[in-house]
Amino acid sequence: MSDSEDDYMSDKLLQQCEQDIRPGLVFNRTTKRQYELEKKKKEIEAKRPKSNREREEELREKGLNTAISSENKGFKMLEKMGFKQGQSLGKTQSGLKEPIKIELKSSKSGIGVESHFKERIKKKMERNDDYLKKKLNDFQFNNKIKQARRFLEKDFYTAQKTCEDLDCRKNIDEPIQEFYWTRETIRKKRDIKEEDEEEEFNEEFASYITEENLVEIIDYLRSRHLYCMFCAFVATDDEDLKTSCPGPYRSDHDDG
Template sequence: MSDSEDDYMSDKLLQTCQEDVRPGLVFNRTTKRKHELEKKKKELQAKKPKNSREREEELRQNALNTAISDDNKGFKLLTKMGFKPGEGLGKAKTGITEPIKIEVRNSKSGIGMENHFKEKIKKKVELKTQDLAKTLDEFQKSNKMKQMQRYLYKDFVTAQRACEDLDTRKEINEPVQEFFWTRETIKKKRGIEDEDEEEEFNEEFNSYCSDENLFQVINYLRETHLYCMFCAFVATDEDDLKMNCPGPSRSDHDDG
């Protein structure tokens, strides 16, 4: 043997074999081991004695899946009446060809009680669904109401400022009604400085913010100043206002 050739029993060759632990080989061994464990587990479960309920279920299923033998008295009677295996029942042979399957109920309650419970659960689900729908509807209505209140306050303040500005330009020194002008101006006119008086005044002025009062201010702006706060323009005359303004309300100016 030449020195260039490795001895098959040499330490060098044995070390190479030990280091040859490729991922594929490890994976195959792991898979094989796992398969063997699963197989052993199934074998142990098969050998494990079944409890009484499992034995009863197995016997029941075997009995239900076993066709009635030719020796059965009932079967003999059916054949005498013209029945043949595989045919449907009835004169036209269109009836069922398999026995009605037995449904085994594990519940200890009677059939009537079980139906009662099902109906009760169904009603609970329906009521819960109705409550959710009602809550959602109320939530949407509440949000819509809040949005309308915000628009009302915004429009009311805008109308007051426009009215005060246009009245002042025409040298009208007093508002037709106090709520036609802004809160700050009316507060100065009354000379309110005390905190208690200011709080009472604010409550009073807040109460003015209503659809009815807003309409009064808007109507005054259109009739006296030919002004539309939504279009933000002053018309030359009534015909110009009617021709170029869709109406006195916010909804008249909404797109679509």
């Protein structure tokens, strides 16, 4: 190597590098000073003794992430029970391969508070489910009540209309009971004209629509006219009515 060429390991070359402050590395003296201050700050920070909290966190993380040593008494006891490092606890196919990880609480709530709230939420959801089921049952029950009421009103009017027609065919001018005949006919017989009388009359006739009164009209139709309103036929006598008709009521004529 010639004297004109500098040795790349020589002090001269290193000194040139230290003095070579280029724009791509350190832009000016202020930037260089800032860099030196930051470097010194990091050195001081590294020498600063760590606080108890920092040391505790480091030790805790180290302990949680470190497997139990094979020299540990507890580990040796597990080995005597058949445990081998790297295998699962319990059955091989479904056991845990590592101890359950400790979950550190980040909230300020006390021990058991979160589980208590979860239990309360669970019970509230169960109560909501029970409430919805009850509402559904009530809805279905109310629908059945409404349906039964519609059938009653329909059958009641049919019975009244039939009774009125059959009575008139036998020249019966007045019903045995007013509710045996239709409301329109009874209104004409009473000659109701005033609005107050009309309202009172409608309320009165609406109160007649009951199952007991319907049964009474049906029995009258069968005994007086030998007629079944559900079969829609007139029998020749009692025996014919008994043999030809399954029964006096709607339920007797329902399929199944």
